[in-house]
Amino acid sequence: MNKETENKLKQFGDLESNVSFRNLTTFRVGGNAQNVFYPRNIFGLTNAISICRQEGIPFKVLGNGSNILPSDDDFEGVIIKLTRYFIDYYFDDETLYAQCGCSLIALSYKAMEMSLSGLEFANGIPATLGGALFMNAGAYKCEMSDIVEEVQVLVDDDVMWLGRDQCQFSYRSSIFQRHPEWTIVSCKLKLKRGDHEAIQQLVESRREKRRSTQPLNFPSAGSTFRNPEGSFAWKYIDEIGYRGKRIGGAQVSEKHSNFIINTGDATATDIRTLADEIIEKVRKEHNVDLKMEVEKFNWKE
Numbered sequence: 001m002n003k004e005t006e007n008k009l010k011q012f013g014d015l016e017s018n019v020s021f022r023n024l025t026t027f028r029v030g031g032n033a034q035n036v037f038y039p040r041n042i043f044g045l046t047n048a049i050s051i052c053r054q055e056g057i058p059f060k061v062l063g064n065g066s067n068i069l070p071s072d073d074d075f076e077g078v079i080i081k082l083t084r085y086f087i088d089y090y091f092d093d094e095t096l097y098a099q100c101g102c103s104l105i106a107l108s109y110k111a112m113e114m115s116l117s118g119l120e121f122a123n124g125i126p127a128t129l130g131g132a133l134f135m136n137a138g139a140y141k142c143e144m145s146d147i148v149e150e151v152q153v154l155v156d157d158d159v160m161w162l163g164r165d166q167c168q169f170s171y172r173s174s175i176f177q178r179h180p181e182w183t184i185v186s187c188k189l190k191l192k193r194g195d196h197e198a199i200q201q202l203v204e205s206r207r208e209k210r211r212s213t214q215p216l217n218f219p220s221a222g223s224t225f226r227n228p229e230g231s232f233a234w235k236y237i238d239e240i241g242y243r244g245k246r247i248g249g250a251q252v253s254e255k256h257s258n259f260i261i262n263t264g265d266a267t268a269t270d271i272r273t274l275a276d277e278i279i280e281k282v283r284k285e286h287n288v289d290l291k292m293e294v295e296k297f298n299w300k301e
């Protein structure tokens, strides 16, 4: 990016250069992002996107990077993050209005404080609200679509509201995955007044369950593979004998075999190689096509 473009962008927010994807993803791997841009407001977001489009600069909106496997290559474009300025929220009775850079875990605690039920499932998901809507993140038989009323999206230069049905939510899927050029800006969630103690107990029991079943002491991106219809990815991984399998610094977790963890010095290539090997073996031995839930980003193929 030339100096002139840099200066244009800087009018609309904070621009940082050469930021490692280790600091932008929960896997803590990957090359550098040449530019990371934090728009100050919707005007800055709209302008930044149109500058990138006009100048042919690739860009990608990232949340907390908790579902991303970037390559070890540098990304010669702009990562747009809403986590610095798009973090306002407010409650109006049982409705929560929130901007998409908010932490889902923080919102879940806030809802609990207000004795509002509906976000207990989200307490251990290290997402931004935007990333959670994009993925229709969920756990314990609950998901974002259960509480979404409307989502505000930037489409080209227009900001529009989509009702829940228009978001086409299904298992870890939404219309936003089919429109990666859209940016989710904010949303309206419908919660329900409940008993504070009961909400707190549910949150705590879910957190305890996660601690006892997931390798939370290692960097990861949560579940690596989507569960195939009617079954569980971890079962196939166990059946091919890959629980604990290591490639370089990447390892299939001993605690939960649908988690690939970074044991400390993994490269993105180590993780990708291990995931590809699992897909290949499960296909050969079980005739099942495991699909990655984690999104690969900036890979040549």
Ligand SMILES: Cc1cc2nc3c(=O)[nH]c(=O)nc-3n(C[C@H](O)[C@H](O)[C@H](O)COP(=O)(O)OP(=O)(O)OC[C@H]3O[C@@H](n4cnc5c(N)ncnc54)[C@H](O)[C@@H]3O)c2cc1C
Binding pocket: 026, 060, 061, 062, 063, 064, 065, 066, 067, 068, 082, 100, 124, 125, 126, 127, 128, 129, 130, 131, 132, 133, 134, 135, 136, 137, 138, 139, 176, 182, 183, 184, 185, 216, 220, 221, 222, 223, 295
């Ligand atoms: C320890 C751990 C536990 C996890 N547990 C769960 C779980 O229980 N359930 C679950 O569903 N997931 C889980 N995950 C995975 C992950 O947290 C979710 O997929 C989450 O929704 C990703 O949110 P994010 O903000 O990190 O998005 P990112 O990983 O940053 O991005 C994911 C995708 O969303 C897009 N995106 C992000 N923000 C926007 C926006 N504002 N507008 C448009 N597109 C956007 C990005 O471009 C990207 O394509 C877990 C991950 C970890 C590390």
